[in-house]
Amino acid sequence: MGYDVTRFQGDVDEDLICPICSGVLEEPVQAPHCEHAFCNACITQWFSQQQTCPVDRSVVTVAHLRPVPRIMRNMLSKLQIACDNAVFGCSAIVRLDNLMSHLSDCEHNPKRPVTCEQGCGLEMPKDELPNHNCIKHLRSVVQQQQTRIAELEKT
Ligand SMILES: [Zn+2]
Ligand SMILES: [Zn+2]
Ligand SMILES: [Zn+2]
Ligand SMILES: [Zn+2]
Structure with missing residues (x-):
């Protein structure tokens, strides 16, 4: 499952949205020919139903999937996202690539x-x-x- 779009500051580029969950791509992978990108977890679940691209229905299997291009990873890592613990009072907005390190010492984490x-x-x-x-x-x-x-x- 991707990240909820509403957690991000400003508009998120359409290319960074997973067509399966409509969230922002999490651990994205790409189909080789059509270049559609999906969250790893979303496409893996999709493939348990059918071995096609969910967007254009071309034949794709797990073995065809590859990591998304570096430029896309860069765009994702620079997105500004609200902390998972916003509901517990955290007002931090961090870069997506810093989210994990923020979460590990977020003082609003109820399990800290x-x-x-x-x-x-x-x-x-x-x-x-x-x-x-x-x-x-x-x-x-x-x-x-x-x-x-x-x-x-x-x-
Ligand atoms: Zn997804
Ligand atoms: Zn496709
Ligand atoms: Zn936080
Ligand atoms: Zn005590």
Whole structure:
């Protein structure tokens, strides 16, 4: 599946749109003769139905597919896209080729590990922090240790 067009700043060139998902090409590949380009995942799924180009119905198979030309990759990498975590409050607009590195340390990522600063120091995904309770957590740690001690005393 490609990237939602509405996430991009300004107009996106028609050549960079996948005809299958209508999104901006993700990991694009190209059919050799007609030069139509598709997301790798989209065309792979399409081929499970029929071995043709979805646009002009010429015969194409997986073996025919090749990477898109460098100029197209360059155009894609320069597009400005809104962060995946925009719904969680991230206002970052980054180049498409920087999206992955931004996502890996985007502070609005709900799954980013954070450390509890209320005292227990537990590390957890950010979206679990509101439900986190230090006392409860520490109590379960103590309980685990007591169980372990009890087991040690048995042997
Ligand atoms: Zn697609
Ligand atoms: Zn085609
Ligand atoms: Zn972000
Ligand atoms: Zn805590």
